[in-house]
Amino acid sequence: MTRSALPGLAIAIGVLIAGLLLAFTIGRYPVSLAELGNVLLAKISGHRPDVSPAVESVILQVRGPRVLAAALVGAALAVAGTAFQGLFRNPLVSPDILGASSGAALGAVVGIFLSLGVLAIQGLAFVGGLLAVGAVYVIGSAVRARDPILVLVLTGVVVGALLGAGVGLVKYLADPYNQLPAMTFWLLGSLAAANASDLLPLFGPVAIGSAVLVALRWRMNVMSLPEEEARSLGVATGPLRVAIVAAATLTTSASVATAGIIGWVGLVVPHLSRSLVGPDFARLLPTAAILGGGYLLLIDTLARTAAEVEIPLGILTAVIGTPFFIWLLASMQRTWS
Amino acid sequence: MNIEGRDLTIGYPDQTVGRGLDVALSTGEVLALLGPNGGGKTTLLKTLLGLLKPKAGEVRLGDKPLDEYSVRERARVIAYVPQVHIGTFAFTVETVVLMGRTAHGNLFSRPTTHDRAVAHSVLERFGISALANRPYTMISGGERQLVLLARALAQEPRFIVLDEPTASLDFGNQGKVMNEIRALAKSGHGVLFTTHDPNHALRAADRAYLLRDGVRIADGPAATVLNREQLKALYQASIDQLIDRDSGAVAFLPG
Numbered sequence: 001m002t003r004s005a006l007p008g009l010a011i012a013i014g015v016l017i018a019g020l021l022l023a024f025t026i027g028r029y030p031v032s033l034a035e036l037g038n039v040l041l042a043k044i045s046g047h048r049p050d051v052s053p054a055v056e057s058v059i060l061q062v063r064g065p066r067v068l069a070a071a072l073v074g075a076a077l078a079v080a081g082t083a084f085q086g087l088f089r090n091p092l093v094s095p096d097i098l099g100a101s102s103g104a105a106l107g108a109v110v111g112i113f114l115s116l117g118v119l120a121i122q123g124l125a126f127v128g129g130l131l132a133v134g135a136v137y138v139i140g141s142a143v144r145a146r147d148p149i150l151v152l153v154l155t156g157v158v159v160g161a162l163l164g165a166g167v168g169l170v171k172y173l174a175d176p177y178n179q180l181p182a183m184t185f186w187l188l189g190s191l192a193a194a195n196a197s198d199l200l201p202l203f204g205p206v207a208i209g210s211a212v213l214v215a216l217r218w219r220m221n222v223m224s225l226p227e228e229e230a231r232s233l234g235v236a237t238g239p240l241r242v243a244i245v246a247a248a249t250l251t252t253s254a255s256v257a258t259a260g261i262i263g264w265v266g267l268v269v270p271h272l273s274r275s276l277v278g279p280d281f282a283r284l285l286p287t288a289a290i291l292g293g294g295y296l297l298l299i300d301t302l303a304r305t306a307a308e309v310e311i312p313l314g315i316l317t318a319v320i321g322t323p324f325f326i327w328l329l330a331s332m333q334r335t336w337s
Numbered sequence: 338m339n340i341e342g343r344d345l346t347i348g349y350p351d352q353t354v355g356r357g358l359d360v361a362l363s364t365g366e367v368l369a370l371l372g373p374n375g376g377g378k379t380t381l382l383k384t385l386l387g388l389l390k391p392k393a394g395e396v397r398l399g400d401k402p403l404d405e406y407s408v409r410e411r412a413r414v415i416a417y418v419p420q421v422h423i424g425t426f427a428f429t430v431e432t433v434v435l436m437g438r439t440a441h442g443n444l445f446s447r448p449t450t451h452d453r454a455v456a457h458s459v460l461e462r463f464g465i466s467a468l469a470n471r472p473y474t475m476i477s478g479g480e481r482q483l484v485l486l487a488r489a490l491a492q493e494p495r496f497i498v499l500d501e502p503t504a505s506l507d508f509g510n511q512g513k514v515m516n517e518i519r520a521l522a523k524s525g526h527g528v529l530f531t532t533h534d535p536n537h538a539l540r541a542a543d544r545a546y547l548l549r550d551g552v553r554i555a556d557g558p559a560a561t562v563l564n565r566e567q568l569k570a571l572y573q574a575s576i577d578q579l580i581d582r583d584s585g586a587v588a589f590l591p592g
Contacts, residue, residue, distance in 0.1 A: 089425045144350055202553045215445045222436050224426055229419050232442025233492070234412030279426035282447065 005283040008276030012291040016071070019297030023067045029058050057280040061196075066101055069194035069202060070300040071293035073259045074269070075207040076251040078292025081266025082273065082284055083213050086224040087241060088149055091274070092328065094267035095252040098156040098245065101263070103132020104164035104256035109170045109183045118193075122201060122257040128163075129253030133245060135159060148227070188312030189262035191300050198258050205254035210289065212247035217281040220244065224279070262296070262313050264321025269295055271328060338364050338399050338495050340385055340415070340527065346393035347377060347384045347551070353392060354380040355551025364495050367518055369538035369559065371531070372548035373572055378531045379500060381548065385529070386417050386498055412440035416489035418499040421481045425471035430484050434460060437491030452491075459487040463517070479510035483588040486517060497521060501532040503537055515541040535563050536588050547571050565589070 025031045035051045039059045042049035049056055080095040084314045088097070095101060107128025111121030136159045140152035167187070174180045212218070223244070230237050255262070272295075273288040296313075299320070303311045341361045348354040353476045355377040362368050362385075370378050383389040385396060389401045398414060401516040406414070416437070424433075437459075438452040449458075460466045463483045468476055473484060482502060489497050502518070503511040510546055518541045521528050537546045538559055545562045546553040549571055565578045568589060577590040 086426075091425070129415060218439070218442070218447050219444065221428070221432065222439050225424075225436070226419070226422070228383070228386075229417065232386060232406055232412060232415070232417035232419075233436055233488075234409040236408045275425070279428050280432055 005287070007279045008273075008278075009283070009290070010122055011276055012273065012287045015294035016290050017294075019294035020067065020071070023070065023297045023301045024059060024063055026306075027063065029054070029062075031058060035059070040136075065199060066194045067297065068192050068193050068199055069258060070297045072199070072202050072206055073191070073255040073262065074265060074292040074294070074296025075289040076202075076209070076255040076279065076292075077262065077265040078269035078273070078288040078295070079206075079210050079213060079285060080248040080252045082270040082281070082288045083220065083244050084266070085270050086220050086279075086281060087244050088153060088210070089224055089226070089272055092267070092325070093153065096246065096263060096266070097153055098249065099132035099136045099160045099163060100129045100249045100252040101256055101261050102160040102167070104129035104253050105187055106132075106163045106166045106170070108186055108257070108260070109167050109174075110181055112182050112186065113170050113174050115170075115179075119201075122198075124309045125257040126205075126253045128180075129256060130162060130249060132159060135251045136241070137245065141191055148283070161209055165187060176209070185312070186260040187314075189260040189278070189314030189317070190310070190312055191259050192304075192310055193303055194258065202254050202258045203317065205250045209247040209249075209251035209254075210285070212243065213281075214285055216244065217238070220281040221279075261316065262317055264317040264324070265292060265296060267322055268317075268324050271324075338414075338497055338527070339397070340403075340529075341397045342381075342385055342394065343390070343397070345391045345392040345396070346382070347380045347389070348392055349380075349389075352427060353550065353551070355548070358394075358548075358551075358553055360385070360546060360553075360556070362496065362527045365522055366544065367522045367528045367529055367530070367542045368544045368546060369542035370534055370546050370548060371533075371535060371571065372554075376547055376548050377551040382498060382500055382529070384547060386415060387411055409440045412492060412494075414494055415496045415498060416484045416492040416494040417451075418482075418489045418497065418502060419571075421478055421505050422498050426474055427474045429470050430460070430465070430473055430476065431456060431469040433473045433484055434488045434491050437488035440492060454493050455493070456462050456487075459490045462490070463487050465497050477506045479507060481511070482506060482510065482514060483517075486514070490521075494526070496527040496529070499528070501531050501533065503532060503534065511537065536566055539563055539587060545578075547587055560587075563587075 024036050025033060035055050036059060038051055039049045039056050077095060084093050084095055084097060085091050104125040107124035108121050111124040136156045140155040143151050145151045171180060171183055174183060219235055219240055222230050222233055223237065224238060227237055269292040270288050273284055273291050277283040277287045299313060299316050303313050303316055339361055343360040346353060346356045358381060372378050384391050398406060434456040435448045435452060438448055438455060460469055462487060465480060465483050468480060492555060502514050506514060515537060518528050518530065542559045544557060545559040545568060546556045554571055555567055565576055568576050573592055579588045579590065
C-alpha cells in the first residue's frame with residue numbers, strides 16, 4: 001500500500017489553481033475567465049489584449065500583486081509551519097511558537113508609532129521577528145535542561161507574552177486617530193495594501209528560506225526523531241536546528257512584514273499536507289507550499305467579498321483554525337506520545 | 338576493534354550516577370549490561386555511545402578518544418537501538434530504515450540507489466520486507482523492534498548498542514531478538530545490550546557486566562558471573578536457580 005505522492009500533490013495544485021482563478025475573477029468588479037485568459041495570454045505574448053483597459057487594470061494592477069502576495073505569504077507560513085512541526089516533533093506547533101510573529105508585530109507597531117514609511121515599518125517587523133527568535137533561542141539554550149525542545153517552546157511562549165505587552169504599551173501610547181487604526185488593521189492581518197513593490201522584499205526571503213529547508217529535507221526527516229536518536233544516526237542536531245529555525249523565521253518574518261499577523265495557516269496547512277502526501281519532507285515541503293498558497297488565496301478572496309467591508313485575514317484564519325486545532329488535539333490524544 | 342571506557346565517572350551536569358567504571362567491548366562479542374533500576378545502565382550506555390560526556394575518565398573507540406570522532410563518523414561505527422517508541426509522524430518502514438543510511442551521505446543528500454539496496458537487504462535479513470511500505474506507527478511492537486534493528490544494521494556499523502531490546506516484546510519475539518543478537522556477533526559485530534532478565538543475558542551474551550548503584554559488581558563470562566549469589570547481591574532479592582537435567586541449561590526465577 002505504498003502511497004504515491006502524485007494524487008496528494010494533484011489535489012494541492014488543484015486548490016492553488018482554484019484559488020488563483022477565484023481570486024482573479026471574483027470581486028467588486030467581476031472579471032470573466034475569458035477576459036482573464038485573454039489578458040494573461042496577451043501579457044505573455046506581448047500583444048495588446050482586446051478587453052477594456054479597466055478590466056486589464058483590475059487584473060494586472062489591482063488584483064495581480066495581491067494574488068501573488070497572498071500565494072507567497074500562504075506558502076511561506078505553511079513551509080515555516082512544516083519545518084517547526086518537524087523540528088519540535090509536534091504537529092501542534094506553528095510559526096508563532098518561537099516569538100517570530102510577536103517580535104515582528106512589535107517591530108511594526110513601533111514603526112507605525114514613529115510615523116515611519118512603509119518600507120521602514122516592514123524592515124522593523126522583519127528585524128523584530130529575527131531578534132525575538134534569536135532571544136528565545138539564546139535564553140532557551142542557556143537554560144540547562146534534559147528536554148531542550150520543551151524549554152525552547154516555553155521560552156517562546158513567555159517571550160511572546162512579553163512582546164505582546166510591548167505591543168499593548170505602544171498601542172496605548174499611540175495617537176488614537178491616526179496611528180491606532182493602522183496598528184489594529186496591521187495586527188489583524190491584511191493583504192489589502194499589497195502592491196507590486198511589496199513583492200520583491202517578500203519573494204527574496206521566502207525563496208531563500210524555503211531553498212535552505214528543501215536542501216535539508218532528508219536531514220529534517222531524521223531531525224523529527226528524538227534528539228539522541230538523530231545524533232546516533234549521524235546528524236549534528238545543534239547546528240542543524242539553528243539553520244532550520246533561521247530559515248523558517250526568515251520566511252515567517254517576511255510574510256508578517258508584508259501582510260501583518262495571519263495566524264493558524266502554519267498549523268492547519270502542514271497537517272492537511274501531511275494527510276495528503278505523508279510525512280517525508282521531500283514531498284511535504286513542496287505540497288505545503290502549494291496548498292498554503294491556494295489556502296490563503298481562497299481565504300483572502302473570502303475576506304474581500306464576504307461582507308460590505310473587508311474582513312481582516314487574521315480573523316478568518318482564526319475562525320477556521322481554532323476548531324481545527326481542537327479537533328486535532330482530540331484526535332491526537334491516542335497517538336501523540 | 339574496541340570500545341573502551343576507562344575509569345569513567347558518569348552522570349548528568351547536576352548528578353553523578355557512577356564512578357570508577359571500566360568497560361570494554363570488542364567486535365564479535367556480545368556484552369550484557371544488568372542491574373537494578375536507577376543503577377546507571379542507561380547512563381553508561383549513553384556515555385559509551387558518545388551521547389553523554391563522561392564527567393571523568395575517557396571513552397576510546399579504536400585508537401582514538403571517542404570525542405575526536407565527528408557525529409557522522411561515529412554513526413558509521415556505532416549504531417544505537419533505542420527502546421521501542423511509537424514515533425510522532427507516520428514514516429514508512431522503508432523510510433525509517435533508510436534513515437540508518439544518513440551518516441553515509443552528506444548534509445544535503447537524499448538516499449541513493451545503493452542506500453535503498455542496503456535497506457532492502459537488511460529488511461530481508463530480518464524477514465520484514467513485506468512491511469516496507471507500511472507506516473511505522475501502524476505495526477506491532479515486535480515488528481518495530483525488528484525495524485529499529487534493521488535501521489541500525491543499515492548504518493553498516495562495527496558495534497550495535499541496544500537499550501532493553503526485549504522490554505516490550507512477547508515471549509516469541511524476545512527469543513527472536515536474542516537469536517538476532519547472536520547472529521550479529523557471528524557476523525563480526527560487537528553488541529552491547531541492557532536487560533532486566535538475567536536469562537536473556539545467559540541466552541545471548543558472551544559476557545555480563547553487573548552494575549549496582551553506579552558501581553561495577555562483576556564483569557566476566559556470562560555463564561560464570563550469572564550465578565545465584567551474584568544475582569542476589571545485584572538485585573538484593575531472593576532467587577531460585579533451575580537446571581535442565583538434559584541440556585544443563587540454567588535459568589533463574591525471582592521471588
